[in-house]
Amino acid sequence: MRLDLSILVPYVGFLAQGALLTVWICALSLIGSFVLGAVVAIARTSSSKLARRLAFAYVDLFRNIPFIVQLFFFYYGLPEIGIYIDALTTGVVALSIAGGAYASDAIRAGILAIDNGILEAAEVSGLSKRVVFTHIVLPIALRTSVRPLGSVLINMVLTSSILSTITVNELTGQAKIVASDTFRPFEVYAALLIVYAALTWLVSIGIGMLHRRLNRDMQPDVR
Amino acid sequence: MRYADFTPYDLVLLLQGLGVTVGLFLATSLIGILVGTAWAIVRFYRVPVLTPAITFLAELLKNSPVLVQLFLVFFGFPAFFHLNVTPVEAATITLSANTAAFVYVIAVAAIESVGRDQIEAARVFGLTRWQVLRHIIGAQAAAFSAGPLVALMVNQLQVTSLISVIGVMDLAKIGANLNMRTLKPFIVWTVVGILYYLAAKLVATIGARVENHLRSHSAFRGL
Numbered sequence: 121m122r123l124d125l126s127i128l129v130p131y132v133g134f135l136a137q138g139a140l141l142t143v144w145i146c147a148l149s150l151i152g153s154f155v156l157g158a159v160v161a162i163a164r165t166s167s168s169k170l171a172r173r174l175a176f177a178y179v180d181l182f183r184n185i186p187f188i189v190q191l192f193f194f195y196y197g198l199p200e201i202g203i204y205i206d207a208l209t210t211g212v213v214a215l216s217i218a219g220g221a222y223a224s225d226a227i228r229a230g231i232l233a234i235d236n237g238i239l240e241a242a243e244v245s246g247l248s249k250r251v252v253f254t255h256i257v258l259p260i261a262l263r264t265s266v267r268p269l270g271s272v273l274i275n276m277v278l279t280s281s282i283l284s285t286i287t288v289n290e291l292t293g294q295a296k297i298v299a300s301d302t303f304r305p306f307e308v309y310a311a312l313l314i315v316y317a318a319l320t321w322l323v324s325i326g327i328g329m330l331h332r333r334l335n336r337d338m339q340p341d342v343r
Numbered sequence: 344m345r346y347a348d349f350t351p352y353d354l355v356l357l358l359q360g361l362g363v364t365v366g367l368f369l370a371t372s373l374i375g376i377l378v379g380t381a382w383a384i385v386r387f388y389r390v391p392v393l394t395p396a397i398t399f400l401a402e403l404l405k406n407s408p409v410l411v412q413l414f415l416v417f418f419g420f421p422a423f424f425h426l427n428v429t430p431v432e433a434a435t436i437t438l439s440a441n442t443a444a445f446v447y448v449i450a451v452a453a454i455e456s457v458g459r460d461q462i463e464a465a466r467v468f469g470l471t472r473w474q475v476l477r478h479i480i481g482a483q484a485a486a487f488s489a490g491p492l493v494a495l496m497v498n499q500l501q502v503t504s505l506i507s508v509i510g511v512m513d514l515a516k517i518g519a520n521l522n523m524r525t526l527k528p529f530i531v532w533t534v535v536g537i538l539y540y541l542a543a544k545l546v547a548t549i550g551a552r553v554e555n556h557l558r559s560h561s562a563f564r565g566l
Contacts, residue, residue, distance in 0.1 A: 123423075181540065184497070184539070184543040185501070185536045185539050185540050185543075186501040186502075186503075186504035186505075186539055187501070187504075188504045188505060188507070188508075188515055189504060189515060189518065189532055189535055189536050189539060192515075192518070192519065192522065192528070192532055193528065193529075193532035193533070193536065196522055196528030197528040197529045197532060200527075200528055200529060201529075274406075278406075278407065278408040278409075279408070281408035281410045281411060282410055282505070284410070285508055292408065292410060292411060295411075295414075296414070299414075299418060303422070304422065305414065305415075305418035305419045305422050305423075306415065306418075306419035306420070306423035307419075307423075308419075309411055309414045309415035309418065309419045310415060312407075312411050312415075313403060313407045313411055313412065314403075316406065316407040316408055316411060317402070317403050317406040317407050320406045320407075321406065
C-alpha cells in the first residue's frame, strides 16, 4: 500500500526509449495527417460536387469509427490483400489517416474564414486560380488553423498509446513491459499518466508559441 | 463444418457486443454527466481545497490516454489497494471519470455563459440558492451546453471501444474474437465499423433533437 516510485529508477532509460518512439510516431503521423488533411480540405472547399462528397464521406467515416477498429482493420486486413508492412508503419499510416480527417476539418475552417474581399482583390489583380490558392488562401488558412491543428496533435499523442495493442512498443507498450517486470502496475501507470500529461502540456505550450509567432503581424489576440 | 466459417450465431454475438457497448456507454455517460456537473457546481460555489483538487484531476484525466487510465484502474488498483476489480467495473469507473472531466469543462463554460446580473436579479427577487441554480442557471446552461455535449457523447461512444483491451466483451472484443476465428479481417472489421458508425449517427441524431428542443425557447419564430 506504500507508493514507492524508486522502483522505476532502473527503467527510466527503457521508458525514455518508448517516449522517443512515441514522439517519432507522432511527428511522422503529424506530417502524414497534415498533408492528407490539406488535400481533403481543398477537396471539401472545391467547386466540384463529386470531390466535396468524397471528402465528406472520408471525414465522416473516419471520425465516427473508433480508432482501434480502424487500426485492427489495417493491421489484420492489409496482409490479406498482400500488403506486408510492419506494425510501426501500419500504426503511422492508420494514425495519419484518422488524424487527417480531424486535420482537414481544422484547415477547412481556416479556408472558410478567409474574407471574400481578399479573394476578390486577388482575382481582380489577375492572379490565376492556382496562385491565389497557393500564395493567398493556404498561407492565411494555415496560420489561423495552427491552434485547432495543435489540438489534433495533442489528440494524436494520446491516441498513439493505442498502437501498443498491435505490438508497437511506444511509451505505453514499454510501460506494460515494466509493469509486468516489476509487479508494480499502480506506480508504473500513475507515473505514465503524469508523463503523458506533461507531454501534452509541452505540446500545447509549443503550439501557443508557434501561433503567436505566425500571427505576429495580425491584430493582437483577443484574450 | 469448419469452425472458421461464419455462422448465423455470429450475428447474435455481434448484437450482444453492441448491446454491451451501448449499455456501458449509456451508463458511463449518465454517471459522467452527473459527476461532471457536480464538479462544476463545486467550482461555481468556489469551495476551498475541493475546487483546485477537481481542476487538477480533470486536467489529468483530459490530458492522458484513456488506455493508460484503464490500465491504472484495472491492473494498478487491485495491486495497490488490494481490491478486486472486474473488467466491467474498471471500464465503468474509467469511462465515467473520463466523461466527467470533459463534462466538467463544458459545464463550467455553460455556467459562466449565464450573466452575473441575472443571478443577482434572481436573488433580489428572493429566490433561494437552489431555485437560482435550478431555474436560472440550470435551464440556460443546459441549452448552452447541448451542442458540445452531443459532440462529446459521439466521441465517448468511440472511446468505449478501448475497454475491449482489458477483456470486456464489447463490440470491438467480439470483432477481435471473430477475426481470430474466421481469419477474415476485412469482413469482420468492416461490419464492426459499420455498427459503430450507425450507433454514432444515432447518438448524433438524437442529440440534435434534444438540442433543438432545449434551444426552442430562443429559436426564431417567424414574423
